[in-house]
Amino acid sequence: MSTETENPTKPYLMTVNGQGRSADTYFKVLNPSTQAIVGLAPQSNQKDVDAAVAAAKNAFPTWSSTPHEERVALCQQIVTLIKNNSEALATLITQEQGKPLNGLGSRWEIGGACAWAEYTTSLNLGVKVLQDNEEGRLELHRKPLGVVASITPWNFPVLIAIWHIMPALVTGNTVVIKPSPYTPLSTLKLVELMNQVLPPGVVNAVAGEDTNENSVGQLLSSHPDVRKVVFTGSTATGKSIMRSAADSMKRLTLELGGNDAGIVLPDADPNTIAEGLFWGAFINNGQTCAALKRLYVHDSIHDEVCDALVEFAKQVPYGDGMDEGSILGPLCTPFQFEKVSRLVSEAAIKGTVHLGGTAANGQFFPPTIISGLKNGDSLVDEEQFGPALPIIRYTDIEDAIQAANDSSSGLGGSVWSSDTQAAASVAKRLECGSVWINRHGMIQPNAPFGGVKSSGLGVEFGEEGLAEYTDIQVVFN
Structure with missing residues (x-):
């Protein structure tokens, strides 16, 4: 066939x-x-x-x-x-x-x-x-x-x-x-x-x-x-x-379902982590249970992380899956397309759309990056299961950990930092079945995988x- x-x-x-x-x-x-x-x-x-x-x-x-x-x-x-x-x-x-x-x-x-x-x-x-x-x-x-x-x-x-x-x-x-x-x-x-x-x-x-x-x-x-x-x-x-x-x-x-949170510590290099953040969030067009679905970034590097993510995302082509040049495709179901469209429309009213934000033709939705949101906003609280990543600014790590854990879901999480020991200490406090340091969602057949x-x-x-x-x-x- x-x-x-x-x-x-x-x-x-x-x-x-x-x-x-x-x-x-x-x-x-x-x-x-x-x-x-x-x-x-x-x-x-x-x-x-x-x-x-x-x-x-x-x-x-x-x-x-x-x-x-x-x-x-x-x-x-x-x-x-x-x-x-x-x-x-x-x-x-x-x-x-x-x-x-x-x-x-x-x-x-x-x-x-x-x-x-x-x-x-x-x-x-x-x-x-x-x-x-x-x-x-x-x-x-x-x-x-x-x-x-x-x-x-x-x-x-x-x-x-x-x-x-x-x-x-x-x-x-x-x-x-x-x-x-x-x-x-x-x-x-x-x-x-x-x-x-x-x-x-x-x-x-x-x-x-x-x-x-x-x-x-x-x-x-x-x-x-x-x-x-x-x-x-x-x-x-x-x-x-x-x-x-x-x-x-x-x-x-x-x-x-999961609503995986990632936390970027202030010592992280935005340009170094941009590719990992993107694929952590947008693998399979975001239609992945253990994808990165909300990202908490320290105030001191918030803007740089947004810029680095946008620059990387611009280079990723999307289109018909049968086109050998496509790297991302459409949303699989009409229901999921409608959900992502709704969540992004609501988020655009409160936040800042850095990339995407407007549906294309058919069931195609471009990679979308939105900042200026917080817990309580629908794109942060609901599992979008699509190509839209909300970025939440924080100043105190305790607040970020509390916000990351403030969810009924607990599938995966990640911490991003130049100091892996500091990242590990934060990672162990996240309420999730799997947690990654400087990557997200990379499951392996020899590692048990499940949610809390x-x-x-x-x-x-x-x-x-x-x-x-x-x-x-x-x-x-």
């Missing part, structure tokens, strides 16, 4: 029990850059979800008892398939999500997916001996849960699918994944590739637009045969999943993230 005009009305299939499954109805998936139809996605219903969960449940006994080394070998074959189909997958991501092929775009996403998958297959929790003496031997075993439901967002459709699926497979679980209705096609294609090597039923895929009458996510999160839900998305949806999962006591991993407060429940990545796909059983000998 290398070009948008190849077959824009192609109906994509669900994958259930290793086979393609058609739907009773389909919905259009549109290119955010052009509004052209990319493909038709299946609108799954109750019978489709039940069939997918049943397939995963039936596959679980054999898959969970398959030796770890054999599961890992099959997962490594998946990585090879992704690499062999990397350009087709990247093109499909760009067409349905909008992000450019280049820069930190869809090709980078596919590369990240492969790196994460490869690292995850290297992990093995094994058996932990708690005691072995004359009083007896105690062993801690980690056992797979069963059927895992994965519900993924539209900002990184393949990368986050890998984050959810690969640790589930390595630990012996089976999966039913439901991608965002804005970006279902690349995930459906990914699962189709996986099923070239996996036994039937180990990974299944359904899709659908979520409406009051038909919410596929709700059907999965409340399904009695689903043992765990892993979800990446908004805090509001995460709370809804918690409610629907409660009756069956499902395990949950929820990576939810309303930004989530549980962690992903590393051994700690792998363990979340298991139950503990202690064997007393």
Whole structure:
């Protein structure tokens, strides 16, 4: 699927029990850059979800008892398939999500997916001996849960699918994944590739637009045969999943919204940190949970930081993601475009717009930098999830720390300084799951990642993230 005009009305299939499954109805998936139809996605219903969960449940006994080394070998074959189909997958991501092929775009996403998958297959929790003496031997075993439901967002459709699926497979679980209705096609294609090597039923895929009458996510999160839900998305949806999962006591991993704060100390060099600040805030056009979303800058260098950021941002081209020269693309959804437009319009009345501030054509919104705001202003308090960065002036570091922590979110944060020890002392006081010094949002597969407060429940990545796909059983000998 290398070009948008190849077959824009192609109906994509669900994958259930290793086979393609058609739907009773389909919905259009549109290119955010052009509004052209990319493909038709299946609108799954109750019978489709039940069939997918049943397939995963039936596959679980054999898959969970398959030796770890054999599961890992099959997962490594998946990585090879992704690499062999990397350009087709990247093109499909760009067409349905909008992000450019280049820069930190869809090709980078596919590369990240492969790196994460490869690292995850290297992990093995094994058996932990708690005691072995004359009083007896105690062993801690980690056992797979069963059927895992994965519900993924539209900002990184393949990368986050890998984050959810690969640790589930390595630990012996089976999966039913439901991608965002804005970006279902690349995930459906990914699962189709996986099923070239996996036994039937180990990974299944359904899709659908979520409406009051038909919410596929709700059907999965409340399904009695689903043992765990892993979800990446908004805090509001995460709370809804918690409610629907409660009756069956499902395990949950929820990576939810963030409103990450950065603090620039007075000894920082504005020109040195400008590039890192920009990409911390504007990676994926700001459509990233752990992006830098509000920046507190000391009064003594406030203006210089604003100027340096503007100068760097002016050099970054944005446009149609299929244009090899584009580095930033459009906002993925009409809803997100409207939200960013509203927040920027409100901020422009109170603050100073240094760059951008006015919507372009379609769903394109230029990189926007606004100063003169404070806590209590909507662009500071709400997660914009788009290319708009509010810069807040401060004079006392205690006030900056208090303002940074004055949020119900707590996903990530950062401190910027020429003195890394001074930065570290401030960083440890930020109320967030991850904190960076002189960079922002650079997550790694070997470092647990998750939020505090309303930004989530549980962690992903590393051994700690792998363990979340298991139950503990202690064997007393």
